[in-house]
Amino acid sequence: MADENPNQPESKSPAGLMDRVKEEIKPFQQKLESDLAGLKTPQKTALYKSIFRVKHDETPRSRSLGVLSNVFLHLHPARVNRDAVRYGYTWGMGGITFYLFIVLTFTGVLLMFYYHPSKIVAFQDILYLEHDVPFGKLLRNMHRWGAHLMIITVWLHMFRVFMTGSYKKPREFNWVVGVLLLVLTMLLSFTGYLLPDDQLGFWAVTVGTNMARASPGLGHEGPFGPQLGMTPYNDVRFALLGGSIVDSNALLRAYIWHCIAIPIIASTFMIVHFWRVRKDGGISGPSPVGLAQEIKWDRLDER
Amino acid sequence: MDWHQLWVITSTPDNVPIVALLFLVPFYVWYGFRQAFANDRLIEQLEANPEMAKTHHRKTQPYQSGWAKELPVWPFLLRIEFLAALIVTVILFVWSITLNAPLEEPANPSITMNPAKAPWYFLGLQEMLVYFDPWMAGVILPTLIVVGLMAIPYMDMNPLGNGYYTYQQRKFAIWTFCFGFIGLWVVMVVIGTFIRGPGWMWFWPGATWDHSRLIFEINRDLDQIVAGIFSALGMLSVAEFFGNIWVRTVFGAVVTGLYFAVAGFAIHKLIVATEFNRKVYARMSMLQYLTLQVMLTFMLLLPVKIVLRLLFRIKYIWVTPWFNI
Numbered sequence: 359m360a361d362e363n364p365n366q367p368e369s370k371s372p373a374g375l376m377d378r379v380k381e382e383i384k385p386f387q388q389k390l391e392s393d394l395a396g397l398k399t400p401q402k403t404a405l406y407k408s409i410f411r412v413k414h415d416e417t418p419r420s421r422s423l424g425v426l427s428n429v430f431l432h433l434h435p436a437r438v439n440r441d442a443v444r445y446g447y448t449w450g451m452g453g454i455t456f457y458l459f460i461v462l463t464f465t466g467v468l469l470m471f472y473y474h475p476s477k478i479v480a481f482q483d484i485l486y487l488e489h490d491v492p493f494g495k496l497l498r499n500m501h502r503w504g505a506h507l508m509i510i511t512v513w514l515h516m517f518r519v520f521m522t523g524s525y526k527k528p529r530e531f532n533w534v535v536g537v538l539l540l541v542l543t544m545l546l547s548f549t550g551y552l553l554p555d556d557q558l559g560f561w562a563v564t565v566g567t568n569m570a571r572a573s574p575g576l577g578h579e580g581p582f583g584p585q586l587g588m589t590p591y592n593d594v595r596f597a598l599l600g601g602s603i604v605d606s607n608a609l610l611r612a613y614i615w616h617c618i619a620i621p622i623i624a625s626t627f628m629i630v631h632f633w634r635v636r637k638d639g640g641i642s643g644p645s646p647v648g649l650a651q652e653i654k655w656d657r658l659d660e661r
Numbered sequence: 662m663d664w665h666q667l668w669v670i671t672s673t674p675d676n677v678p679i680v681a682l683l684f685l686v687p688f689y690v691w692y693g694f695r696q697a698f699a700n701d702r703l704i705e706q707l708e709a710n711p712e713m714a715k716t717h718h719r720k721t722q723p724y725q726s727g728w729a730k731e732l733p734v735w736p737f738l739l740r741i742e743f744l745a746a747l748i749v750t751v752i753l754f755v756w757s758i759t760l761n762a763p764l765e766e767p768a769n770p771s772i773t774m775n776p777a778k779a780p781w782y783f784l785g786l787q788e789m790l791v792y793f794d795p796w797m798a799g800v801i802l803p804t805l806i807v808v809g810l811m812a813i814p815y816m817d818m819n820p821l822g823n824g825y826y827t828y829q830q831r832k833f834a835i836w837t838f839c840f841g842f843i844g845l846w847v848v849m850v851v852i853g854t855f856i857r858g859p860g861w862m863w864f865w866p867g868a869t870w871d872h873s874r875l876i877f878e879i880n881r882d883l884d885q886i887v888a889g890i891f892s893a894l895g896m897l898s899v900a901e902f903f904g905n906i907w908v909r910t911v912f913g914a915v916v917t918g919l920y921f922a923v924a925g926f927a928i929h930k931l932i933v934a935t936e937f938n939r940k941v942y943a944r945m946s947m948l949q950y951l952t953l954q955v956m957l958t959f960m961l962l963l964p965v966k967i968v969l970r971l972l973f974r975i976k977y978i979w980v981t982p983w984f985n986i
Contacts, residue, residue, distance in 0.1 A: 441722040
């Protein structure tokens, strides 16, 4: 239509067209530039603000809110003892243990995709996992070594807590929860041992559960067990294995304890454990040292 | 010296955590005690100098008057947690790429593994089976370990050493725990891993695991040894007396009672050893004191039986128709 207008020949020239185009896109260009400039400060974008809700700057208020208003970080207090962030006091063992639990849950769920808890098939699944599943071998290795590492870090965590006297008032009960978590960690590892259904797991679990038949009063070989009517078919070992030998029922029971029951129980205790760390006044130290001559022995029992 | 056998044991993938434990436990024991001794030196200084005690910040960590006592968690703690997670992940990846998780033949109840070992973290319990019957080693003692650990905060009435490393202020507690954790638990795990071979026999590091090895040692019960002494002295009628199970039961009960009396007395002497310990003892209720005594006498039972068994070849100290200890 415009081509037919003889009064505007200039507009046909290439230079004039380019100028007009440039004029037209200028607002878009400016918007694009400001958007690109915005990418350099993502914390100013509406998206960022909607997710984190807190200003990203170095004021103490924003730093505190950044932790307190974040669901994943809110286990932390806003501020900690300045000497507690040094490695020397806590060795980071409790935190590393929790991190390993997360790693094990992640790798464990992936392993569950490839595993059937039934005799013969279970072993074949491990072979399949090791030889055909992409990164299957790495997955299994990480789950195994992560579990072993977790046991070591749990022991060292307990050792550290003892050495710093952190179980003392007011943290007595949290130590009790910690001991239960230690036992649960070892039970988690033990129930997982049987799952590949190989000779190693089979005999380890056989040796382990054989002790149960010697339980006083509850096992058929234990003191007072036979007198109380215990046989291989009704004692506590039978209840653990779902049978009198380590067989398909034992495999299924180990699987359910390992993948469902103990993780849920342990998670529950972990929630209590972490909650109590905060409620008992945060981590225990490093506190200023006490002196024997300053103790008021007659007033100690007042809390 | 069979280096190959030693290498086979240490390089078994499932034993690698224990090799790591051999380095990690001594390192962290040293690391903890180093800080404890540093604090002890500070405590000594402060106790000798009350003026200094009033003004000092009472920590070995550096401090200047202008410094805040607390730091924001973000970034000062969170960056460390992030770094720790990264390092652990890298360690785990490297470990998992270089070493494969073991997988033996499919489970077969008709082919017995020799030695059939529990997972390494339970080898302490399995090693206890040498010294106690399964109902003790597998049920009673593990229960006591767990209950005893849980009872620690309720038995320890020492008001000092809360939230800092110290040795001088908590000698009794630290000796007890280290003896239990390192001396009994970790050492037994290491023995179970590195020393025990086929038939759960004792093979020193470097000895070849000989599957056909036989040991002709006779373990005798304490009352039989006493009966043997009587018969050697020509008092045959007394020795014959020990053939009766009820005599043996009573004899064992007396010996076991004697052990608990002696061990309890020795532990009591330790509990009231110093002026400070006596003050802590005065705070304890009867129930606290008795619980502590039960836990510690049972804990000492293990090393006592290890010595009796390994040095004197004594199997049981108490034989009854229902159970043996």
